[in-house]
Amino acid sequence: xxxxxxxxxxxxxxxxxxxxxxxxxxxxxxxxxxxxxxxxxxxxxxxxxxxxxxxxxxxxxxxxxxxxxxxxxxxxxxxxxxxxxxxxxxxxxxxxxxxxxxxxxxxxxxxxxxxxxxxxxxxxxxxxxxxxxxxxxxxxxxxxxxxxxxxxxxxxxxxxxxxxxxxxxxxxxxxxxxxxxxxxxxxxxxxxxxxxxxxxxxxxxxxxxxxxxxxxxxxxxxxxxxxxxxxxxxxxxxxxxxxxxxxxxxxxxxxxxxxxxxxxxxxxxxxxxxxxxxxxxxxxxxxxxxxxxxxxxxxxxxxxxxxxxxxxxxxxxxxxxxxxxxxxxxxxxxxxxxxxxxxxxxxxxxxxxxxxxxxxxxxxxxxxxxxxxxxxxxxxxxxxxxxxxxxxxxxxxxxxxxxxxxxxxxxxxxxxxxxxxxxxxxxxxxxxxxxxxxxxxxxxxxxxxxxxxxxxxxxxxxxxxxxxxxxxxxxxxxxxxxxxxxxxxxxxxxxxxxxxxxxxxxxxxxxxxxxxxxxxxxxxxxxxxxxxxxxxxxxxxxxxxxxxxxx
Amino acid sequence: xxxxxxxxxxxxxxxxxxxxxxxxxxxxxxxxxxxxxxxxxxxxxxxxxxxxxxxxxxxxxxxxxxxxxxxxxxxxxxxxxxxxxxxxxxxxxxxxxxxxxxxxxxxxxxxxxxxxxxxxxxxxxxxxxxxxxxxxxxxxxxxxxxxxxxxxxxxxxxxxxxxxxxxxxxxxxxxxxxxxxxxxxxxxxxxxxxxxxxxxxxxxxxxxxxxxxxxxxxxxxxxxxxxxxxxxxxxxxxxxxxxxxxxxxxxxxxxxxxxxxxxxxxxxxxxxxxxxxxxxxxxxxxxxxxxxxxxxxxxxxxxxxxxxxxxxxxxxxxxxxxxxxxxxxxxxxxxxxxxxxxxxxxxxxxxxxxxxxxxxxxxxxxxxxxxxxxxxxxxxxxxxxxxxxxxxxxxxxxxxxxxxxxxxxxxxxxxxxxxxxxxxxxxxxxxxxxxxxxxxx
Numbered sequence: 001x002x003x004x005x006x007x008x009x010x011x012x013x014x015x016x017x018x019x020x021x022x023x024x025x026x027x028x029x030x031x032x033x034x035x036x037x038x039x040x041x042x043x044x045x046x047x048x049x050x051x052x053x054x055x056x057x058x059x060x061x062x063x064x065x066x067x068x069x070x071x072x073x074x075x076x077x078x079x080x081x082x083x084x085x086x087x088x089x090x091x092x093x094x095x096x097x098x099x100x101x102x103x104x105x106x107x108x109x110x111x112x113x114x115x116x117x118x119x120x121x122x123x124x125x126x127x128x129x130x131x132x133x134x135x136x137x138x139x140x141x142x143x144x145x146x147x148x149x150x151x152x153x154x155x156x157x158x159x160x161x162x163x164x165x166x167x168x169x170x171x172x173x174x175x176x177x178x179x180x181x182x183x184x185x186x187x188x189x190x191x192x193x194x195x196x197x198x199x200x201x202x203x204x205x206x207x208x209x210x211x212x213x214x215x216x217x218x219x220x221x222x223x224x225x226x227x228x229x230x231x232x233x234x235x236x237x238x239x240x241x242x243x244x245x246x247x248x249x250x251x252x253x254x255x256x257x258x259x260x261x262x263x264x265x266x267x268x269x270x271x272x273x274x275x276x277x278x279x280x281x282x283x284x285x286x287x288x289x290x291x292x293x294x295x296x297x298x299x300x301x302x303x304x305x306x307x308x309x310x311x312x313x314x315x316x317x318x319x320x321x322x323x324x325x326x327x328x329x330x331x332x333x334x335x336x337x338x339x340x341x342x343x344x345x346x347x348x349x350x351x352x353x354x355x356x357x358x359x360x361x362x363x364x365x366x367x368x369x370x371x372x373x374x375x376x377x378x379x380x381x382x383x384x385x386x387x388x389x390x391x392x393x394x395x396x397x398x399x400x401x402x403x404x405x406x407x408x409x410x411x412x413x414x415x416x417x418x419x420x421x422x423x424x425x426x427x428x429x430x431x432x433x434x435x436x437x438x439x440x441x442x443x444x445x446x447x448x449x450x451x452x453x454x455x456x457x458x459x460x461x462x463x464x465x466x467x468x469x470x471x472x473x474x475x476x477x478x479x480x481x482x483x484x485x486x487x488x489x490x491x492x493x494x495x496x497x498x499x500x501x502x503x504x505x506x507x508x509x510x511x512x513x514x515x516x517x518x519x520x521x522x523x524x525x526x527x528x529x530x531x532x533x534x535x536x537x538x539x540x541x542x543x544x545x546x547x548x549x550x551x
Numbered sequence: 552x553x554x555x556x557x558x559x560x561x562x563x564x565x566x567x568x569x570x571x572x573x574x575x576x577x578x579x580x581x582x583x584x585x586x587x588x589x590x591x592x593x594x595x596x597x598x599x600x601x602x603x604x605x606x607x608x609x610x611x612x613x614x615x616x617x618x619x620x621x622x623x624x625x626x627x628x629x630x631x632x633x634x635x636x637x638x639x640x641x642x643x644x645x646x647x648x649x650x651x652x653x654x655x656x657x658x659x660x661x662x663x664x665x666x667x668x669x670x671x672x673x674x675x676x677x678x679x680x681x682x683x684x685x686x687x688x689x690x691x692x693x694x695x696x697x698x699x700x701x702x703x704x705x706x707x708x709x710x711x712x713x714x715x716x717x718x719x720x721x722x723x724x725x726x727x728x729x730x731x732x733x734x735x736x737x738x739x740x741x742x743x744x745x746x747x748x749x750x751x752x753x754x755x756x757x758x759x760x761x762x763x764x765x766x767x768x769x770x771x772x773x774x775x776x777x778x779x780x781x782x783x784x785x786x787x788x789x790x791x792x793x794x795x796x797x798x799x800x801x802x803x804x805x806x807x808x809x810x811x812x813x814x815x816x817x818x819x820x821x822x823x824x825x826x827x828x829x830x831x832x833x834x835x836x837x838x839x840x841x842x843x844x845x846x847x848x849x850x851x852x853x854x855x856x857x858x859x860x861x862x863x864x865x866x867x868x869x870x871x872x873x874x875x876x877x878x879x880x881x882x883x884x885x886x887x888x889x890x891x892x893x894x895x896x897x898x899x900x901x902x903x904x905x906x907x908x909x910x911x912x913x914x915x916x917x918x919x920x921x922x923x924x925x926x927x928x929x930x931x932x933x934x935x936x937x938x939x940x941x942x943x944x945x946x947x948x949x950x951x952x953x954x955x956x957x958x959x960x961x962x963x964x965x966x967x968x969x970x971x972x973x974x975x976x977x978x979x980x981x982x983x984x985x986x987x988x989x990x991x992x
Contacts, residue, residue: 082647083644088618092622105598106600110605130676133681185806325592326591326693326729327695329695329729330725338733421597461928462992465990467918547919548922550923
């Protein structure tokens with residue numbers, strides 16, 4: 001069985017047989033933490049990059065780019081009172097991408113030297129030439145100026161790799177203790193830290209040195225009721241972020257209360273893992289005896305941690321231009337948001353409340369970088385304006401296919417040994433213009449369900465039909481939260497769902513949900529992306545009851 | 552140097568161990584070289600080649616453990632790598648679940664390497680893509696596909712005398728054919744140890760026939776139907792049985808948080824959970840779907856029966872949990888084999904009065920771990936069967952179903968085929984639960 005079959009960080013679930021196998025954590029080499037802080041001199045990387053670019057040109061490439069990448073990961077895994085694993089990994093190597101005879105070629109090597117770089121370039125040109133024999137349409141790149149020697153760094157306060165492991169372990173074990181004190185039978189917690197030291201150079205004249213940081217603290221709490229044989233779990237309401245260790249120093253200003261009567265707290269740019277672990281244990285326990293939902297139509301009030309995943313699946317993915325054009329037909333799928341719908345200028349993706357923007361800029365987001373992995377400076381652009389589909393997500397070799405002459409700067413590769421391709425930027429729902437609090441939003445709902453936290457998620461390969469669960473569910477009756485529900489999932493069609501969007505809260509409620517392991521491509525690659533939104537109401541959505549008996 | 556022989560690999564590992572001063576030391580060397588080609592819209596899109604070798608050293612002092620790695624192989628680098636592992640071990644907390652490293656083990660002789668696959672070239676991959684594209688262009692269809700050939704090895708050695716080595720080759724191919732207007736779609740997928748068995752044209756033909764045959768799909772009411780699930784719907788990137796295979800852990804069951812937990816405590820070992828025609832085992836030396844003969848700790852992987860005639864015979868026990876439970880530790884296998892009969896999918900269709908043929912499933916996710924309920928959708932070839940014949944294509948469905956319930960509703964079991972390194976038969980299942988329709992093609 002292939003490793004990717006059981007990839008799944010979001011299900012750092014109770015009952016997981018193994019530690020999650022996460023792309024980027026499983027593939028690297030384990031490395032001593034002390035070694036992680038030494039950076040490689042850009043001058044050395046420039047010499048290797050030039051060796052690759054020159055070798056590619058000599059071998060007949062019309063374009064070449066080289067990525068020299070050092071990918072550092074550290075994962076700390078604990079359960080209850082003990083550490084399960086501390087894995088520090090490093091992966092260092094060179095990937096060279098070329099166009100020869102109008103065809104792409106790519107080769108990668110862990111021989112990090114001028115000779116290794118040149119040899120990879122020659123292999124890449126050889127592959128491009130072999131494939132050009134079956135190529136009918138030549139690759140056309142949108143023009144891109146060179147930036148010379150430039151650099152960019154994630155604006156972090158404290159590098160998580162510099163924090164002693166003992167301190168990080170102590171925090172996770174303290175969170176576990178909070179969960180156990182509040183009734184958890186089991187708790188698994190983990191802290192993931194990522195540092196991508198990426199050097200990009202191309203025959204366009206760019207030499208771009210970037211230092212990208214990400215962090216993700218998370219846990220799963222399970223309560224087992226031996227008498228009834230029932231068990232229920234609640235996962236952390238943290239998000240992976242483009243931040244340093246400062247994310248784990250909670251600030252009062254970053255806490256956002258859910259509606260009155262819900263006992264939910266959301267988090268913005270910092271996270272209180274101890275508070276959330278205690279809440280999770282209490283909520284998991286309450287889920288065991290919570291009322292099982294009566295299926296039917298409900299108005300849904302979705303918190304940003306939950307809604308981020310719905311945005312990801314039903315807006316972020318269908319607007320990836322490679323899916324729309326058919327490049328992902330054999331794996332991730334195609335898209336219902338076809339070019340004719342976009343060209344009409346009238347396709348009502350959602351209601352007038354729906355304004356969705358793409359970007360690679362928002363501070364603290366996972367998508368934020370200075371330049372993408374093909375040397376394009378990053379930006380922000382509209383995807384959906386007042387409900388109308390206005391644009392897609394695209395890279396250099398796709399722009400001309402939709403009559404545009406500029407990349408959106410969302411090309412990414414998970415490592416030096418994988419070819420870069422179009423990936424999802426941050427895709428966010430703009431908050432409402434008028435003042436609207438969560439309590440005011442709930443007040444107008446007669447029969448509804450408030451859902452917090454993302455849970456089970458599934459959507460078809462063209463992004464029409466989806467089903468989402470959540471972490472915690474609360475009944476809303478006549479404008480008030482009246483108690484917890486269980487066995488809730490909603491099924492909808494993307495266009496109907498977004499057209500049922502009735503209102504979204506104001507900017508004071510806006511925050512990110514993020515994902516570390518968005519999968520696409522063959523060989524499959526993982527990328528990290530954030531989705532900002534405020535709590536939002538959707539009217540008349542079909543809710544099913546998911547409880548089944550297996551005897 | 553991506554692929555080392557047993558002698559070359561063990562020579563490096565022996566040298567690494569000679570530098571160790573720790574109580575215990577284990578060194579693991581892995582290497583992989585892989586070439587791929589990807590195509591879509593009847594054109595090659597991307598292709599690539601990658602090479603990597605790495606060494607991991609685990610050193611232990613008492614119950615403290617540290618790991619370090621390197622990917623250069625001169626003496627100085629190897630010595631520094633061992634020292635770093637030892638320094639990390641001295642700083643690590645004691646592991647309450649510590650198990651001593653294993654001594655020498657007996658392994659089955661692996662048959663997971665085919666020289667022909669290891670000798671594959673970029674030109675051969677381009678030719679396979681061309682065969683697939685040409686067939687679809689001739690039939691005015693649009694194809695997207697992916698082919699990857701890889702050769703890899705793993706070698707282990709530790710201070711207690713354990714030595715292990717295994718080379719592997721893998722060929723991975725999948726193809727999706729669509730009608731240019733997007734109203735029909737078909738799929739085929741296969742994997743092999745030996746590239747000599749691979750035929751891009753034959754597989755593309757299957758996908759093309761399904762694509763052409765799925766135009767004009769009719770909507771049917773969601774509900775409970777008899778279904779024939781092809782192997783790709785059972786084990787692949789998205790398969791209904793994947794989740795079941797990976798939920799066979801004793802510890803989670805004993806802890807009360809698995810579908811295999813018993814009410815009041817303990818697990819369901821020895822209980823009849825499925826139809827008596829269900830037998831599932833692992834066998835690393837299976838000729839058609841060979842697997843790994845040792846796991847990451849160096850435990851031998853042997854033939855192991857998980858489910859026999861519907862009865863749960865074995866669970867996965869880590870070495871720690873086995874010791875605690877007075878059970879035998881289980882090396883986790885790399886393949887699963889489900890016993891079957893002699894009927895092909897076509898034979899199963901012939902014997903079906905009314906039912907739905909499912910080529911493939913998509914986006915399968917857990918809904919309730921208590922019942923192992925999962926949701927997902929049909930994709931790339933869903934057809935209505937009446938009186939033993941495919942009557943017409945149907946629109947795709949979303950399902951909500953538990954593999955546990957499904958394996959109790961068996962109507963017929965076909966002939967197993969290799970997929971994802973496993974052997975799995977097509978299954979005919981009654982009362983399979985479709986909950987809504989999807990417009991996706």
